[in-house]
Amino acid sequence: MRTVQALLEGIRRVNRAPVILACVFGVTLLTALPFAMVLRDAMESHLASSILAEQVSRGVNMQWWKEFFAQTGPLGRTFQPSIIGFAAVLDNLSVFADAEGRPSTVLWIGAVYLLLWLFLTGGVLDRYARARPARSYEFFTACGMYFVRFLRLAPIVAATYYVLFAVIHPVLFVRMFVELTNDESVERTAFLMRLGLYAVFGALLVLVSIIFDYAKVRAVVEDRRSMLGAVVAGARFARRNARAVVALYAVTGCLFVGLLLFYAAAAPGAAATGAGVWLGVGIGQVYLLGRLWIKLVFLASETALFQSRLAHTNYVAAAPAARPEPPIVENAV
Secondary structure, eight states: OOHHHHHHHHHHHHHTOHHHHHHHHHHHHHHHHHHHHHHHHHHHHHHHTOTTHHHHHHSOOHHHHHHHHHHSOTTGGGOOGGGSTTHHHHHHHHHHHTTOOOOHHHHHHHHHHHHHHHHHHHHHHHHHHHTSOOOHHHHHHHHHHHHHHHHHHHHHHHHHHHHIIIIIHHIIIIIIHHHHHTTOOOHHHHHHHHHHHHHHHHHHHHHHHHHHHHHHHHHHHTTOOOHHHHHHHHHHHHHHTHHHHHHHHHHHHHHHHHHHHHHHHHOOOTTOOTHHHHHHHHHHHHHHHHHHHHHHHHHHHHHHHHHHHTTOTTOOSSOOOOOOOOHHHHHHO
């Protein structure tokens, strides 16, 4: 199977299982909802005693925003101007590229969300690998079975990303960048050097992401129990099929870039009021849905590529979960 064929097969598998997309979209919203309600209550309480309440209701008021930001706790400090429209994407990209810190509240939200994704990933990969409809008990049985294994994989993943961001990132952007630009007087040259270091660090992130993705795919398709063995096998598959693997990653990345361009053009700014606010919320949810769809397409296309290269088409080593007998049958026996 070639790259484009794997991508189209991944799209087909995702589109034939819309419940999975709805499930991950719902999990994403439910993860953020409790924190959003707490932030809403904090804003309502602060505005109740503010003379700027009426002005804030008509649009953005930076005077009140700075006051609210200064007087609230860690959760309130996440409510910054950078969350508006496409600025949120740029802010996240900047924080990620420069390894900057986030408030503890955001980190906790991220940890909960990653844990939920880790639970769902096994069932998602199992469903896409079998390429056939699955009952809810089959899906959640696969989620539970592979969740335990992926929890054993998590320390390896965490240690790898820790080395990347705590060791390699400072070497590249603190030590090497300073040495390269120490005698440089042209700002454009320094900027290009920093872009080159971003490219090097990004390539390392892509490599690590690919290895761990195929480790999960091999763990599900081949029913592997050793996560260290799955990582080695995932790296071996990526090395032997480097051209197809990188091309698939690049093509899927182009889909994401296209989604970003759409969001950049369509997302309203801070001046939106009334119906414009709700339009902005709707566009934001469309962007979120599209981003999750691309993530699922990536998982499904990686699974399809792996299965086609190792003659495992629509094959999963683990047997499908058997439907449990109803209690009345067990009592009769």
